[in-house]
Amino acid sequence: MCIGTIVGALMGHDASIFAPLGSIFIHLIKMLVIPLIAVAIISGAAGLGSSQSAGKVGVATLGFFGLTSAVAVGLALVMGEIFKPGEGVDMKGVESLFSNVYADKGDLPGFWATIEGMIPTNVFQSLTEANVLQILVFCLFFGIALSKLEKARREPLLNGINAIVDAMVWMINVVMKVAPLGVFGLMADAVGTFGFRALEIVIKLFVVYVIAILIYGFLFYPALIKAFSNTSPIAFLSAMKKPQAVALSTASSMATLPVTMEVCEEELKVKNSTASFVLPLGATINMSGNAIYYGLVAVFFAQMFQVDLGLQAYIAxxxxxxxxAVGQAGVPGPSFLVVAVLLAAGIPIEGLPLLFALDRIFDMIRTALNITGDAACAVIIDSMNHEKHSDA
Incomplete structure (x- = not known):
């Protein structure tokens, strides 16, 4: 990663010659992600479904994701008000970048539309189109259904599914041997393409954003680990170095999922049933890093365009x-959800193109936090579930 950054900075746009290394690595990971999610969720749901705590695990997981995302936005708003990244920004020379072309991209689906969109009408089409949320819903349902069958009928099938999971893990380990080359190619291309000059306009926003991410990733999540699990926060952070490196280079929670699952099960000793349920779900809907980004960007543009935010705007x-964040795919690319956030608070959106050129760099950093939150949830849920079984 470090060598790729240096090469990208020195070679500039010519560093794009290394892009195929990154693309091949991403393709190899993506080749495994959808099959892994399907079999892992079925295995995890079947394991949880046979226990009395299945419902509690689901509610606790969703509650964790929702609460930590809300706290993340709150932290972003506080950091934005303290450091004021949008004040004193010189807009001369960048007005040409302003555009309202994204104004119609901010519509969020309503509650019932979101629920309908989660239910597949053709699960094979969902698999083909990599609609992760629909795959999750079907596989959860199917896994729980398997757990309700009599033992003699479900055990052979579950053994087969678990064997597929083990085979997928072996394939992932083989792919990870070329990870250093892939990470080098991705970093060289990203730094060479976007450079550091574009950061000058939004440098204060970027610095505040990184500080907020570090506070959340290295203070907030470890504090939760310390308070609600038996795992050492130091051990947790040490184990997360590998998936965080992959997340930084790929900017994709989904592409990082196989590595996150391996680390949680092998190094953090999270049960397979918990990891198989929590981590794919988290890679789809747990976006604390995105939440910090949306909150800070809202404050940044409000300050830049001198818009006074009241309590109603903050709540919005x-x-x-x-x-x-629910239904946001865990894949890289410019996020138009930020448009919805700005529109909800009555903040001008024409300055957004200032950030889209750098979205890859922001995305890399927030993805590393997202997968850290997924792993923290898995560790905490598994520990709480284990304690309940011990008490019983």
Missing amino acids: IILTATLG
């Missing part, structure tokens, strides 16, 4: 950023 930002 928190609700829109938290609820909007």
